[in-house]
Amino acid sequence: MPRLTSGPALAPMATGTGVPPDRVRxxxxxxxxxxxxxxxxxxxxxxxxxxxxxxxxxxxxxxxxxxxxxxxxxxxxxxxxxxxxxxxxxxxxxxxxxxxxxxxxxxxxxxxxxxxxxxxxxxxxxxxxxxxxxxxxxxxxxxxxxxxxxxxxxxxxxxxxxxxxxxxxxxxxxxxxxxxxxxxxxxxxxxxxxxxxxxxxxxxxxxxxxxxxxxxxxxGGLRMFAVAGRRVLGRRRYVGYLLVVGSAMGALFAYVAASAFVLQSMNGMSPIAYSGDFAANAAGMTVAALAAARLAGRVATRKLILIGQVAALAAGVAMLAGAIWFGTPLLLAVGCFFVLMTAQGLIITNGGALASAEVPDHPGTGSAVLGFVQWLAAGLTAPIVGLGGEDTAVPMALFMIAGTVASMIGLLVLARPGDSRPRAQTLPGTSTPS
Known part of the structure; x- marks a missing residue:
């Protein structure tokens, strides 16, 4: 079957026309x-x-x-x-x-x-x-x-x-x-x-x-994409990393959807101060992703993901306790949000890389499915988080916890090492995709 070329990891496709790729380029x-x-x-x-x-x-x-x-x-x-x-x-x-x-x-x-x-x-x-x-x-x-x-x-x-x-x-x-x-x-x-x-x-x-x-x-268009999609979704470890990334995106966008209400409506933060805090959290996520890149080959990628998941879970639990018993104080909310966002820098990028490594024969399709799941999880999270209204952080905290737990299940259960299927190609800079 010809290789699909959708998504960021596309590969030039053989056409059978006899036109050399270099001449086309x-x-x-x-x-x-x-x-x-x-x-x-x-x-x-x-x-x-x-x-x-x-x-x-x-x-x-x-x-x-x-x-x-x-x-x-x-x-x-x-x-x-x-x-x-x-x-x-x-x-x-x-x-x-x-x-x-x-x-x-x-x-x-x-x-x-x-x-x-x-x-x-x-x-x-x-x-x-x-x-x-x-x-x-x-x-x-x-x-x-x-x-x-x-x-x-x-x-x-x-x-x-x-x-x-x-x-x-x-x-x-x-x-x-x-x-x-x-x-x-x-x-x-x-x-x-x-x-x-x-x-x-x-x-x-x-x-x-x-x-x-x-x-x-x-x-072939969408028909060929559907055929390749069924093949990548038939690989258990790929699905596991898909759950790792999609659930982490859900936890992340629980924060994106509700943080303005928590910090501004409930704690009186100004829009400009909120924007500065949001940017600082995004910077934490970026720095964590860069640090993970530097550690590639020295620390197992799965271990980095697990560290991020544990940190995100701790932030969610602390946020829930603060929302139920202490009225969501500003300092607690700011700290939990920073930990959650920074942790995603270890989870999402590494999880996506391991997912891609599991489907080396369908890189474009694997990437497109991964992107679809990420943005779909982000979209479905937002309205559910808002069900409690703008005066409580409990739904957001519950989603932070649920998303992180689901992400851990993806890593430790579905994508666990020792699958009987043939091993995928090794990620650059690592000794194993695990």
Missing amino acids: RQARLTSGLVATVVFLTAIAPLATDMYVPAFPRVAGDLSATATQVQLTLTTFFVGMALGQLIGGPVSDQRGRRRPLIGAIALMTVASIVCALTPSIAVMMVARFVQGFSGGWAMVIGRAVIVDLASGARLVRVLNVVAGVGGVAIIVGPLLGGVILELSHWRVSFGAVAALGVAMTISVLVAVPESLPSQRRHG
């Missing part, structure tokens, strides 16, 4: 402008989310919505993001990269304008779904362009640059959103995302050529 080149544009596309999700999160309490007031309804706008965005990544990659394998990419960015820009002008929370939910779907579609195609034009060590370097700048966007997003909220109105943050969409469209028109000529496209 000469039709488009990997330039610094193209890489910068893909980095720009990667920032869509953190900017469209984190710029908006500090405004949750004000959005609820302005649109006469409940906390759960506001958090549902996160759900619709993340579900859209999951579907966009799952579908966009296979469709671009069939139709090419450039036109679907331009169309996705244009649609995201229109959806952002609708969010800025929304008269009701219901319209906001629909617009956020479209914004997430088109944004996820653009992100997966942007990464596919990189893989079309690079290989070997160069591919690894470029994808690391793209991923690294994504961490910066997570830090900058809430700070920018807090400044906008302090100086203006929450609707302006969506206007800013729309302006970025226009800039992204211009960047793609100028810097991104068609990287997948017609002779390298295939006609």
Whole structure:
């Protein structure tokens, strides 16, 4: 079966046309402008989310919505993001990269304008779904362009640059959103995302050529993706690491969905102070991920994941105790949030790497399924966390605990060493994928 090319770990596909890959690649080149544009596309999700999160309490007031309804706008965005990544990659394998990419960015820009002008929370939910779907579609195609034009060590370097700048966007997003909220109105943050969409469209028109000529496209589309998807989901250890990462994302986005209410509505923190705290937590997660990269080959990857899970579980338990018996004091909440976010830097990235190592024969499909599960978990978490209203942190704490426990089950039970299936290829810098 031909190898699919959706997702960030895509591989050029043999076409049977007799056209040498090197000759095809000469039709488009990997330039610094193209890489910068893909980095720009990667920032869509953190900017469209984190710029908006500090405004949750004000959005609820302005649109006469409940906390759960506001958090549902996160759900619709993340579900859209999951579907966009799952579908966009296979469709671009069939139709090419450039036109679907331009169309996705244009649609995201229109959806952002609708969010800025929304008269009701219901319209906001629909617009956020479209914004997430088109944004996820653009992100997966942007990464596919990189893989079309690079290989070997160069591919690894470029994808690391793209991923690294994504961490910066997570830090900058809430700070920018807090400044906008302090100086203006929450609707302006969506206007800013729309302006970025226009800039992204211009960047793609100028810097991104068609990287997948017609002779390298295939006609299988979503049908072939479904066949490969069934194969990767039949591997127990892959499913275990999928649970590790997806459940950790659920715990993480319990924090993202409810922290604005806990820190601002319950503890009186200002939007700008909240944004600074959010950025500090994101920095902790980034530093933990970088530290894990430095420790690769010296400390077992599974051990690093388990350390992160234990820390996240401790943060969840402390948060629950504080919410039930002490009224969720500010210092406790800030400390628990920092530990939880930092722990995810050890869990999510390493779990995703081990998941990919379990399906070396289907890297694109494995990556697309992983991305889908991550964003779906993020989206489903948000409304459930808000069921208790904006005056309690108990549901959030319970989700932090439940997500972490499920993640530990994935690591220690489903992905345990000693599976009878053939061993997957070893991760770079480690002696074993375990």
